[in-house]
Amino acid sequence: MKILCIGDIIGKPGRRAVMEILPALKLGLGVDVVIANGENSAGGIGLTPDVAEELFSYGVDAITSGNHIWSQMEILPMLEGDAPVVRPLNFPPDVPGKGYTSVKGVLVVSLMGRTFINNLVDCPFRAMDRLLDELKTPPKHIIVDFHAEATSEKQAMGWYLDGRVTGVVGTHTHVGTVDARVLPGGTASVSDIGMVGPWESIIGDNKDDVLKRFLTGIPNRLAVGKGRVTFNSVLITTDAGGRAIGIERVDRETAALA
Template sequence: MNILAIGDVVGSVGCRFLREKLPPLKKLKAVNLVIANGENSADGNGLTPSSVRYLLDSGVDALTSGNHSFRRKESYDTYDECEQLLRPANFPAGAPGRGYFVYDMGRTQVGILNLMGTVYMDPLDNPFFTADALLNDTPKITVVDFHAEATGEKRSMGYYLDGRVSALWGTHTHVQTADECVLPKGTGYISDLGMTGTVESVLGVQPELTIHKMKTQMPVRFDLVQDGPCKMDCCLFEIDDATGRCRSAERLELR
């Protein structure tokens, strides 16, 4: 089982680049399942019903999200109606949607869990306890998108769930890390997948806008960079069907 995890897709430019690059990559790497973080897939931030549908129609099988999950009110119903779209499971009860989903592939089922960190992030329920509650009865192959700021929190979660899930990857920082590995008990891991969007940007945003914000501390509308070379950051996890353990983790950057 080859599972491809794609870093935060930023804006319509990131969506279009993913649609261009994903089909040949799936064929080249014999990818069985594609999971992407889509919380920034709408221009501005957040996601919309149209950006969700665009990514699913482009070959993504399931979408995760994070702290921008509910930036757009028009997305609320989509979280409830589209089972392939997840929001972090440690959001309070009553939030739209779900944080865990079993993707049925016929002969194989894959559990997908979306969690959000709390270090330098919103004060949600403890993600470690949430993981414990949801991982009691899961398929042999289960993967986790941990949307978090702090590398220490991500690596801690990786070791905490080592041997209990097939793979865990971090999202949110939009900067791909070079620490892909298979942890001692068989869980594939990378601290952050990176992003899918414009290369000459600050996390997808026009650099002059983020610089102005840093220098003045005044409110700034973060408009995305829509032109220029793009990249798609991702990681390919090869999972043993029989054991659910990860055999290898391959970090990729497509330009």
């Protein structure tokens, strides 16, 4: 099986890049399943039902999220329904939504880290242990989107789940890392996939807006950047038993998009 994992999609430019790039990429690489982090795809922060359906129409099979999933509250009914849109598994148990979904024989799990990002969520390591125990007979293919700040925490999750899941892919920083590898137990790991967002930006946001915030310390609205868009993803190839036998970065770029 070939599983394409797409980094954080940033606003309208990111969605347009998915529309332009993904269909040909799926065909050319023989992709079976597409997983994308969509928590910044609606206006640069949050996710709405309309935006989720738009991403599905472009060929995305499952949408993961992270700390911005509550930024557009209209997503709540979709989280409670059957759509393959998930919030982090280790949020408190009474919050809306689910932490995992199954698409085309692949269990897709969303987790959120605690180091430098959110110490109010449950331990992601123990949350994953509980899920695997509850499943009793886990599916062969399991992909974990670990939405976390620290590369050390993300690498630790890869080693912790090595041999128990197919892949642990990091999101959240919007900056792709070069440590993609298959661990000894057959788990593909990368600290951060990167983003689908404007290249001439600061992690997807208008660079002047971000610089103003750094220089003044005053919170201000951050608009999505413009110009050409970078498309960051990783392709995980597995054997019939769900073990990863390869992981490679798949990075593309579009012409300038508004």
